[in-house]
Structures are given as structure tokens and as C-alpha cells.
Amino acid sequence: MIAPLLICFVVLAVFGVPIAIGMGLAVIVTMWLLTPFPVLGMVQRMTTGVDSFVLIAIPFFMLTGRLMNAGGITDRLLRFARSLVGPIRGGLAHANVIANMILAGMSGSAVADAGGLGVVVIKAMHEQGYRKDLAGAITVAASTIGPIIPPSIPMVIYGAMAEVSVGKLFLGGFIPGILMGIGLMILIWGFSRRENMPRDHAYRLREVGEALWEACLALLTPIILIGGILSGIFTPTEASAVAAVYAFLLSFCIYRTIHLRDIPSIVVDTFATTAVVTFIISATSGFSYLLIIGRIGNLLVESVLSLTRNPYLVLLIINVALLILGCLMEAGVLLILLTPILVPLAKILGIDLVHFGLIMVLNLMIGVATPPVGMCLFVVSEANNIRLERLMREVIPWVLPLIVVLFLITYFPALVLTVPNWLMPTR
């Protein structure tokens, strides 16, 4: 049953049928021809698959990112980051990474960060004398920090599908996200002389204070989000709604950069973008159901255990496979397809599911920055008029620190688990 299901889906997907529709058709045909279950079950699963309080966080985090960009908050964050590291060689490149790390605490989407902050920072870097390809490559790599430092849309998806605490996943992303930033900044430092990267004038303390004052309200967003979740005031889903309302109040009432007439298009855009992911989740619900009936999880576990019982070796195999698949397929689709298949394997091998979730999400985020199918590459190339093939070549060294961090968190689980076990020991 599973082989025809997979073959049918792959044929339809390769043919160019939209993933959600291809998946739905494959499930319907398999259910109809090869199982005794009524196809009405597919419709039921499509609805119940998205009837989840956890998934509600996705549009809210998207909305927060959109409002932050539309409200000019990203400019304020960049000015603040620039005032901190601008005077050192390659200061604006460092500021790019720092601004992405701060924005990561608000938006949770690599593509949104690359499309919003990316446009502002690449323009500034190019005007200061950086090669546009280089500025684009650094931006693509830095934007992948977005879904690692909390909040994170992929972690919400993984948490909902694997039934893992989203709060713990969020906290697990802190150290890996900071390590990614440090890794990229070390590489910038290494490249700065060879590329003759410029530096800003020395900022006076007063200028730093002004930049901090301009950005301080935006900088409160991650504190509200994480503080609210940790103190138990709200769940991650409610935190996402609070962040969206806060971003709206900042942009609409305080900075006055968006107007009432902009709201309908922002709402429609947010839900249309959300639907790209959630419609696939909806269609995949039937797929997951057939995987359970077909005992695909058990079959995979048995085949892997016949090869090795060493969890570290299994993680190495999974990492290599995900890195390759991440280059070829869209990260969100891979996450939705592979979570129900790989999580049973991780459970049997005794791998902590928060640790495993971080490995999967970081791995797939590397995928959004690697050619040939990397969403951030496409967004940065299109939004900044950089030739895609040049950007693809330029990005390769910038992905290396991310891969190093991936292997560090794979083999040192404490890098992921220390913060959640410390701050949420009983939840």
C-alpha cells in the first residue's frame, strides 16, 4: 500500500502538480483502491489535520514579521546593530548578522527575514562598497537564524506533528541560534581583510543610546514572547497573538508607519502565505494516517536497526540525507513529510524529541540557503536584483559555519537541552 502511495505522489509532484493537490490525490487513490476505508476519511483528516490550537501560531508569527517589515521596525533594528559593531572592519556585515539574530526573536521565518531585513541591509552594504553578491550571500546565511532563535514557524509545525512541547523547542533554539551567529561573524572576520570590507566611523555613546532608544520598543517583543511563555502567562500560540497585536500597535499607533487601509491586504497576504504551508499539512494528514496503517514507521525502524543501533550513527545518516534532500526540496514540505516518518525512529532510539526537532529544523534551514532549491536564495536574488547563479556560488562558504553548528548540536545534545531543561524542567 505504501509503495503505490509514494510512487503516485512522486509521479504527480515531479509532473508539476501542486504538492498539496498531488498528495491529496495520491491518498485518495490509495485509500479507494488499496484499503477498506472510505475516502470520506480523507476529507475528515484534511479538516482535523489543521484543527489544532498549536498551528494557529503560524499566521500570527507571519503577521508579526510582516508588520515589523511594513512598520519600518527592521530599519531601526539595523541602525541599532550597526551602532554596536559598525566601527570594526566588516561592521555592516556583522550588523547584518546581529540584526538577523534580533529579528529572529520576533518573526520566526527565514524567508520573511530575507525578504524584509534583507532588502534594507543589502542596499546599505552595497552603498558602502560591498559586492552585492557577497552582501546577498551573507544575508541568505544570516536569515536562516530566524527560525532557530525563538519564535519559529518550523518548530511550531514540528511540535504539532510530533506532539512535542513548542515552548521547549523554542528554548532549545537559543544556544544553536547564537552559535550560528557567532560562526558567521567569525567567517566575516576571516573574509574582512581579503574582501577589504569597509568600516563605519566610530559611534559616540550618545549615538548608540539614540539607536537603542529608537529600537527599544521593538526589542521588547522577544522579551514579551519568551517571558510570557516561561512565566506561564500564555502558551506559545497565545504568545504569537500577543506579539502580532504588539507589532500592530507599534506600527499603527506609535511609529504610524501603517494605516487602516493597509490592514485588509496585510490580513489577506498573511493568510494566503500561511495557506501555502497549512494546505500541505491538511493534505498530508491523510498521508500520515496511511503511513500509520501501513506501519511505515515500524518498517523504517526495523530496517535501520538491522543496520545499526548506534543513535549517533543514525543521526549522521539522517543529517546527510536531510542535507541532500534540503538542497532539492522546499524545507516546509520536507518537514511536514518527514516528521511522521522519522519521529518514531527517534523515539525507538531514545533520542530526545526536542533535540531531534532542533536537528531537523536546523538541517532544513540550511536547505533554504543551499542551491538548487533554496527559498531564501530565490527571495534575495529576486528582491535585490542579484543573478541567482552568482548568489548560489557565493553562498557556499557561508553555509559551512551552519553545518558545523548542525554537527555540534547533533553530537552535544546539551547545547540544545540545557536551556529547556533548566527553564522548563517539569513542563
Place this chain on the structure above:
Amino acid sequence: MVRALMRLSDWADWIVRIILVPIGALFICVVFLGVLARYVFQAPMVSSVELSRLGFVWSVFLGAAVTLKNERHTQFAFLLDAVGERARRAMRVVIDLLSALFCGFLIVKGAQMVQAVEATYFPALGWSQLWLYLPLPFCAVFMFIHTVAVLARDVLSLASGRGARTAA
């Protein structure tokens, strides 16, 4: 004929957007008010979780209809890019046909599902569960209109040998 279908599709998209804006905005407010009610006013809204789940399901499928209209659903295009112009047009017609078939299935089976759950109720809201299952067939109607309009455009393009937009 194609122009009329495209106009119908534009009109359907306008309706979906008109419905999506208040539902989306209301849904955001419900989740936020749920937090306010519990922690600020110390009066939890018991039904806010069910109401927000309901709003989310509606938003997901209405959003899916907007995305289908904009032809933005994720797909692999490497085979489409690799083949010649005529083969690509033929492939597009097949993709449109399969999409229309899928939407038709969602309308028919979705309507049956709505009937099947009509007599079951949300525990806190007390509303019929049909409101949870209705968005799928309801939005599938709009998706069906979009796919049929695109199918007609692509069939004309294949027959006339001109680009899809020019043909329409």
C-alpha cells in the same frame, strides 16, 4: 468563454477576500482577548479556544483559495522548465484537470462530511460541528472555479499555440 470564466474567477476571488478579512481579523482578536480575559480580567473565555480553532480552519481554506487563484501553491517546476513549449502547455492542461478533479472531490465528499457531522456539537460553544467541516467544501467551490478558469485558459493556449495570458 475563457474571458467569462476568468471574470467569474476574479469575482470568486473578490468574494473570498471579502470573507477572509473579517474572519482573519476576528480570529486574531479572539486569541488575544482569550489571553486578556484570563490574565487581566480574571474571567477565562471558555469558548475562545474552540472559536479560534474554528477561525483558523476557515482562514486556512479561504487562504488556500486565494493562493490557488494566485497560482502560488508550492510545486516542483523542474520538469515543466525542462520540456519544450508545446509539451509544457499540454502538461499544464493535465495539471489543471487533476486539480479540478481534486477540488470536485472535496466539494462532493466535503458536503457528505458536513451532513454526517451536522448533529454533533462543540462542547463549549454548543454550535454544530458542521461549521468546522463546512470551510473545506465551501472553499473548494471557489478553488474549482479558479482551476476551471485556468484549465480553459490553458486549453485555449494549447490549441492556439500562443502564451497562456495572450490566449486569455
